[in-house]
Amino acid sequence: xxxxxxxxxxxxxxxxxxxxxxxxxxxxxxxxxxxxxxxxxxxxxxxxxxxxxxxxxxxxxxxxxxxxxxxxxxxxxxxxxxxxxxxxxxxxxxxxxxxxxxxxxxxxxxxxxxxxxxxxxxxxxxxxxxxxxxxxxxxxxxxxxx
Ligand code: HEC
Numbered sequence: 001x002x003x004x005x006x007x008x009x010x011x012x013x014x015x016x017x018x019x020x021x022x023x024x025x026x027x028x029x030x031x032x033x034x035x036x037x038x039x040x041x042x043x044x045x046x047x048x049x050x051x052x053x054x055x056x057x058x059x060x061x062x063x064x065x066x067x068x069x070x071x072x073x074x075x076x077x078x079x080x081x082x083x084x085x086x087x088x089x090x091x092x093x094x095x096x097x098x099x100x101x102x103x104x105x106x107x108x109x110x111x112x113x114x115x116x117x118x119x120x121x122x123x124x125x126x127x128x129x130x131x132x133x134x135x136x137x138x139x140x141x142x143x144x145x146x
Contacts, residue, residue: 045119052082
């Protein structure tokens with residue numbers, strides 16, 4: 001039994017060596033999303049940790065193997081949709097992502113449930129969902145007339 005604990009603790013320490021690169025890309029104000037403050041508040045509270053270059057890192061972001069899961073969420077989230085590059089996203093891609101955004105918010109697929117467990121205030125209420133839907137619709141409309 002002692003041996004098992006020894007190896008388990010040893011393993012837990014050794015894996016800490018593999019650290020994700022958490023540097024946030026610099027923010028370019030010319031291309032970030034800029035919309036009314038109510039919408040910004042909801043997006044910043046519920047989406048920005050995975051969909052922007054303004055991720056707020058907490059202590060457990062540095063504890064392997066949790067850190068590996070979180071960093072892959074952030075990396076893949078930014079790939080799917082990055083509000084920090086909002087004005088540089090190809091209009092066709094953006095249109096498609098906005099349609100998806102309406103779906104994932106309505107189906108409670110975003111914000112991810114494991115994220116809501118750790119960030120209770122990220123959960124979207126009915127009002128917040130309506131607000132986001134109206135924002136996504138307005139963006140879609142703007143792109144459709146281009
Ligand atoms: C914990 C991290 C996290 C949070 C918080 C989060 N997302 Fe995501 N999101 C992801 C990841 C990772 C992906 C890539 C696909 C996947 O793994 O589901 C993604 C994908 C997406 C996509 C593309 C989906 C598709 O199928 O094309 C949209 C749109 C999206 N998220 C919108 C949002 C919105 C809107 C919010 C806030 C209300 C949000 N996400 C919050 C991690 C997150």
